[in-house]
Amino acid sequence: MTQLSNDCFKHNKKRISLEKAVSILEKRIKCIKKTQKIKLDQALGRILSKDIISKINVPPFNNTAVDGYAFKYSDLNKKKETTLKLVGRITAGQNFNKKIKKGEIARIFTGAKVPEGADTVIMQEDCNTTDNQIVLKPGIFKGANIRKKGEDIKYGKKIISKGSKLRAQDIALIASIGIKEIDVFEKLIVGIFTTGNELFEPGTKVSKSGIYDSNRYCLKNLLETINCSVKDYGIKKDNEKLIKKSLKKISKDCDLIITTGGMSVGEEDYVRKVIEENGSLNFWNIAIKPGRPVALGNIFKKPFIGLPGNPVSVMITFLKIALPTINKLSGFLSPKEKNFIVTADFNFKKKSGRKEFLRVKISKNLNGQIKIKNYPNTGSGVFTSMVETDGLIELPDKLTYLKKGAKIKFVPFTEVLV
Template identity: 40%
Template sequence: MAQLSDDCFAFGGPMMSVDEAIGIIAARVAAVREVETVALEAADGRILARDVSAPLPLPPFTNSAVDGYAVRSRDLPTGAEAAFPVTGRIQAGTSAAEAIQPGHAMRIFTGAPMPEGADTVFMQEDVRLDEAGRVVLPAGLKRGANVRPAGEDIAIGITALKAGQRLRPQDVALLAAFGLTEIDVTRRIRVAVFSTGNELVSPGDRRKPAQLFDSNRLMLMAMLDRLGCAVSDLGILRDDRAALAQGLRQVAGSHDLLLTTGGVSTGEEDHVKNAVESAGSLVLWRMAIKPGRPVAMGIIAGTPLIGLPGNPVASFVTFVHVVRPTVLALAGASQQKLIPMSVRAAFSYRKKIGRREYVRATLRRAADGALEAMKFPREGAGLLSSLVDTDGLVELGEGITNVEPGQTVGFLAYANLGSG
């Protein structure tokens, strides 16, 4: 379990940028050290614990890239087509019984190893057979055509995958091509999630007229699950300073991260702030981001705590820019910069300079084929429908003050935000 100092998240400035926040997290959060071995079929989404060097070349032997006829390059026709006797047939998974003879061709299929002496393959679509059963090969083919040399993809011994990578299906395929059946990964980050407030009840419980069903907690748990975390649901903690402080101390020792939504601000009814300060230390970050507001960063018994805003859209956006990099840092993963896709704005918008803003938008295909982003028609960080009925977020940087229709903007799809 990584242990952090109480002043780990201290920040002296009045307002920090999103990039500053991510930089502080990446530099000051200590990665967990525990490693576990998992079967390859369970490796997707896990963080690679050690570099993987290629134990064999890929492909492991020189083979044909097509169905056709293998020949020696010194026999290639130059001025006109030529007929070659066909001796032998090599299917994928078998090897030629003998070397190719000068002036001869061998029938070969995709993936089959090249016979000794042959280094070029004619595609079967480019040749014909004459009455004597010889294959007629056209002139002009270059030496080495349609052949995949051993190690063409990956040479033996090179670093194929680096520690800190979040494994994807294609990475799993590469490990399987090496013949591996298991891999060392960082153990899952253990995150305890809870909501706060007497105004909340869990879905399925009886709701009083002045209460709301808790939606943020379930959203955050789903996003953590997509990041590969082991999530503990602590439910809703009521507004009692002493009970909150005691509960936080109890779970801190068995988790790598504590995550709360709502109740951590400067209001007189935001009791979690006082409870966290009683159990550990707390810093309220003022981030130059919209939607969003101060995010609580703290340490309880060496375990980091993050308090997100209570409004669902603000909670979603700050999760992406605070919780996601924290989880990656704890797992020892490389920070994966979110790269917006360029699209065309189909809306007008005004914003303050010096603040990064995220506009909820839907994509559509314009008449000229270009992708356009349409802004959700209503504002408000409490509108869950604005997340449900849109495709992602238009990112407007700190230096932008206005957007006009036709302007190129950056778009972050939800599919890339929730999964890391």
């Protein structure tokens, strides 16, 4: 099932902006509409495939918000103390069938249903008790301390929309209207592998010219953070036949394929060649740093994303390119990225004509003003920078010099993977 049309992009040597790339992506990508019914206690991080409509009022009856006494407001003397007869005691969950009449009052505890005939609850601290009589102080208003029926949720209200990714508070809200099972989109099955003769699995002996594979671990955990089901196909050597065979197998088992490395124009970059010959490669030559090369296409009728080989580039292009693709395929109507305007505490030169993402750390000056510091080593292979910083700042295409003290857009890592 191809979810990305073959003519989404035609390969063009001219770079396109990130905004243009994401705009086309949003128009072309469609949700894989496979759904399932699951139990509510398994719903964390899942994406709703149907609106949730309440079939009850919440609360289902008027109840008290405090421990106190329930009575008729019309019995209250507005200028002096009022004495009423105590006729009952009501706890949460108790069915109290007696109607409160004129001159009567009932002891009531938080969450208990307000009895018929009563319309106000006074806090126990504002009363005095004498035998079976309760003395009320004046000054309370009618309806005080009562949670009204349907005050939180009214019957027939849509409480959560289709396409929402469920958080703990969303699940609690669904539980409050008595729903035990919900309809969700199936988890997106993503097949991943990394390419390169130089890559070795952590825990194995590495050659003198080799390095350990960190990209696959980054990619796998990013995908699992957003609740994808990940199939890890390991490290693939730079071998055209092996890569073709691997892609063909993965296409049968997965909804989406993501690879890292092998997407450039070098003689050993076979992933790109296999995609072009057996599918449709709509190559994104995007004007961003770090990040090139990034590819989007189809292989054996399945959508494909090819990320760069440098570790920092992998994470940033995942956040900026792969994530919106995955959200759309998953049915997640993701909110707009939250960003904050902060003050730069450094100077920085950049080239015009490309968007640049800098890794930065947050600090506060003596006046409590939030400022950001640039990580000193901006290389796309320095993954320490992703661990020792708090997020990214986005330098616009036309900007050539960021001056200390300038206001700039900052996106915390914690706000990206929602």
